[in-house]
Amino acid sequence: MQFGLAGKTALICASTSGLGRATARALAEEGVNVVVTGRSAERAKEVAGELPGAVGVGCDLVADGGAERLLTAAREAVGDLDILVLNGPGPAPGPARATDTAGVAQAIATLVTPQEILVRGTLPAMVEKGWGRILSISSTSVQAPLPNLSLSNLGRAALAGYLKTLAAEVAAQGVTVNSLLPGRIATPRARQIDEAAAQRTGRPLDEVEAASKATIPAGRYGEPDEFGAAAAFLCSTQAAYITGTALRCDGGMVPTL
Incomplete structure (x- = not known):
């Protein structure tokens, strides 16, 4: 399937590794001019160099003025943004x-404030063109809060509520706003979590991973490319009638409808 994204522009936050990188790769392969971002400018440029039509920009979103600087750098690199991840x-x-x-x-400064600034800065151009995609890589915790992650649960739920409200306000202008909720995906972060659990409990790493996989109906961790493909679809022209949605990519792990 051709997603109709060739020539579009996209800013992908935190895209030097993991789910962000997988999303950047999937969009770049669809012909999107992608801005890869991360705290390290060198690393962002390195990852961008692996993708067609991509540029790398270093930025700390949580720092004062970080979101504004990132928007300026992204526009200088690729022009007005069609896609914001x-x-x-x-x-x-x-x-x-x-x-x-x-x-x-x-929690608000990390998970809500910079995101709102980025949305506010990119939305007018999307509305003017009558086409735009805003996608949040979030967490299944917005549907089933995770234990011992109270601040993350709080911040991510707040952002999800804001985006759901926004989705209804801009749907008629051709802008969709969605969230993609990863379960256990085989990223370096997932490996770190399993290693920490193994160290904390004194259990072998393979035993910890097996126990984690046993909670997933699919019986395995998802692949980053599978997540990236789902993200690319939500940004596609074919997904124009999907908005205000939180889609789980979790192998059936969350036991809710």
């Missing part, structure tokens, strides 16, 4: 009873 790490883990004001502020 929101992505990035969450705050430190911890139980809800340990949450404090500083932690809540950190």
Whole structure:
């Protein structure tokens, strides 16, 4: 299937590794001019060099003015954006009873504020052209909050609520707004989580991985390219009637409708 994206432009946040990188690769293969981003400009340029029509930009989104600087650099590189993919790490883990004001502020500063700035900065051009795609790489926690991740649950749910509201407001202007919720995908981050669990519990790594896979009906971790393909479809011309949706890419792991 041709997704009708050749010549479009896209900014993919946190795309030097993992799910962001897989999404950047899938879009670049569809002919999208992709802006790869990460804290390290050198790494962003290295990853961009592996993709057709891509450029790399270094930026710390959480830093003061980071989102604004990224928008400026992206426009200088590829012009107005047709596709915006929101992505990035969450705050430190911890139980809800340990949450404090500083932690809540950190969650919003990490998972909501820069994303809202990026959306606000890219949306007018999308509306003017009558075509745009905003996609959030989020977490299944927005549908089934995860234990010991209270601040991440809080911030991601807040962003999801904002994007769902926005989706209805701009649907008639040809702009779709969706979220893609990964389950356990075989990324370096998933490996780190399993290694940490093995160290914490004293169990062998392969045993920890097997126990994790046993909770997934598909019986395995997803491949990054599978996630990237789902992201590319949600950005496609064919997905023009899909908006305000949170799509799980989790192998059936979350036991909700």
